[in-house]
Amino acid sequence: MLELKLRSEGGWSVVGLVGRLDVTAAPNFERQCDEWIGAGHTRMILDFSRLEYISSAGLSSIITAAKALQAVGGRFAIAGLAGVIKEVFSITGFATLFPNYPDVEAALRAT
Amino acid sequence: MSEIVGLPLSLVPVLAFLAALFFLESYRLVRFRAVLEAILAGALAAAACFLLARWLIGRGLVDAGVYARYAAPAIEETAKAVFVVVLIRREWVGFMVDAAIFGFAIGAGFALVENVYFLTAVENPSPLLWCVRGFGTAVMHGGATAIVGIVSKALSDLRQSQRLWVFLPGLGLAAATHAVFNQFVLPPLLETLVVMVAFPALIAVVFSRSEHLLQGWLEVGFGSDVELLEMIKSGELKDTKVGEYLLSLQSRFPREVLGDMLSYLQMRVELSLKAKAILIVQKAGMEPAKDPEIGDRFKELRYLERSLGVTGKLALSPFLHTSTRDLWQLHMLQENAAA
Numbered sequence: 001m002l003e004l005k006l007r008s009e010g011g012w013s014v015v016g017l018v019g020r021l022d023v024t025a026a027p028n029f030e031r032q033c034d035e036w037i038g039a040g041h042t043r044m045i046l047d048f049s050r051l052e053y054i055s056s057a058g059l060s061s062i063i064t065a066a067k068a069l070q071a072v073g074g075r076f077a078i079a080g081l082a083g084v085i086k087e088v089f090s091i092t093g094f095a096t097l098f099p100n101y102p103d104v105e106a107a108l109r110a111t
Numbered sequence: 112m113s114e115i116v117g118l119p120l121s122l123v124p125v126l127a128f129l130a131a132l133f134f135l136e137s138y139r140l141v142r143f144r145a146v147l148e149a150i151l152a153g154a155l156a157a158a159a160c161f162l163l164a165r166w167l168i169g170r171g172l173v174d175a176g177v178y179a180r181y182a183a184p185a186i187e188e189t190a191k192a193v194f195v196v197v198l199i200r201r202e203w204v205g206f207m208v209d210a211a212i213f214g215f216a217i218g219a220g221f222a223l224v225e226n227v228y229f230l231t232a233v234e235n236p237s238p239l240l241w242c243v244r245g246f247g248t249a250v251m252h253g254g255a256t257a258i259v260g261i262v263s264k265a266l267s268d269l270r271q272s273q274r275l276w277v278f279l280p281g282l283g284l285a286a287a288t289h290a291v292f293n294q295f296v297l298p299p300l301l302e303t304l305v306v307m308v309a310f311p312a313l314i315a316v317v318f319s320r321s322e323h324l325l326q327g328w329l330e331v332g333f334g335s336d337v338e339l340l341e342m343i344k345s346g347e348l349k350d351t352k353v354g355e356y357l358l359s360l361q362s363r364f365p366r367e368v369l370g371d372m373l374s375y376l377q378m379r380v381e382l383s384l385k386a387k388a389i390l391i392v393q394k395a396g397m398e399p400a401k402d403p404e405i406g407d408r409f410k411e412l413r414y415l416e417r418s419l420g421v422t423g424k425l426a427l428s429p430f431l432h433t434s435t436r437d438l439w440q441l442h443m444l445q446e447n448a449a450a
Binding site (some may be wrong): 022023053054055056057059060063064067084087088091092093094096097 | 326329330332333334337340341344381384385387388391392394395396397399400402
């Protein structure tokens with residue numbers, strides 16, 4: 001089960017992911033991101049601080065969202081990696097694929 | 112004049128088909144260099160078969176017509192299958208789709224040599240002959256060896272075995288397909304048409320099935336890798352399944368080997384996650400980031416394997432994934448780092 005919470009902060013759309021980004025949740029996450037991008041949310045920070053689990057389908061969906069933003073000239077960053085999810089991002093090299101910040105505040109300051 | 116028409120007609124279709132297979136495969140499981148090596152292996156198989164045929168026919172041991180219809184299919188398919196056997200037994204093939212690409216590349220290499228030989232040997236060949244050889248015989252050679260790869264890989268996965276018997280059904284099917292083609296039961300042009308329709312249909316099924324399998328394997332494997340990583344890095348290992356199990360081995364292994372067992376598990380799970388991440392990134396059409404430390408990681412892995420020995424690795428089997436696909440992903444990771 002994945003809950004997505006969108007809020008605007010400092011000219012950015014911050015998407016909080018709460019729960020599990022797995023094979024069940026990934027298609028819905030992609031669809032929701034597409035809708036938001038279509039609605040003009042083209043500067044997006046994904047906040048992972050309350051994400052409990054991520055699978056390969058979840059990682060694929062993040063790439064898809066990042067590419068969709070790239071296609072419309074938008075910007076994309078991730079924030080709040082912690083625990084085993086931080087380990088997964090670090091080991092798989094995903095932490096270096098996208099701008100990555102310790103938390104949303106740091107991301108907002110840096111961007 | 113006939114060479115100007117004959118050369119492209121006899122060589123381009125099979126190469127175009129191979130290029131289509133290579134570029135349509137979305138996870139980029141097969142590297143370009145590996146395809147070239149497979150083509151070379153096929154070319155060498157053709158040279159070996161040519162020498163054998165010349166010797167057998169030259170010595171009067173077999174009639175040329177009988178050889179072409181009955182002996183050549185079995186001999187040629189066996190020669191082409193040798194490299195398929197090597198690839199699968201060395202865990203260099205992960206799925207049916209890369210087995211098909213490798214097989215087709217070997218068959219293409221074989222057909223290239225055979226058609227170049229025909230080009231020099233046949234006097235005044237008609238464009239129709241080159242059509243049949245290019246679109247029919249050459250694609251049949253690729254398709255037959257792809258069948259060896261597909262069936263062998265499927266059986267190898269099913270039985271988790273790479274014994275020689277798993278290659279026999281695919282080889283038999285390929286030889287039978289080749290033999291039927293060589294009988295010319297149908298008019299040559301119709302036979303060519305059948306090859307051009309049947310093979311893409313087979314490949315489409317294999318691509319779809321393989322993609323489905325790969326996605327399932329990625330999802331399940333990634334999940335169990337993350338779960339194991341979480342246990343190892345929890346900071347309270349003794350309360351986890353892994354910790355309890357390692358503690359139960361205390362009386363059987365020296366303390367330093369137990370330490371290496373934990374390091375080995377961690378290294379394997381990290382490499383496994385890295386390999387799966389490469390597939391995810393490549394599927395998205397992106398270039399995976401190069402990891403400058405990957406060579407050192409493999410060096411460490413080999414050191415730990417020596418430290419553990421066969422018994423230590425066996426003791427870890429409840430937590431260690433050792434399916435052919437789990438071992439293939441390590442090879443894929445090394446290849447990727449070397450590229």
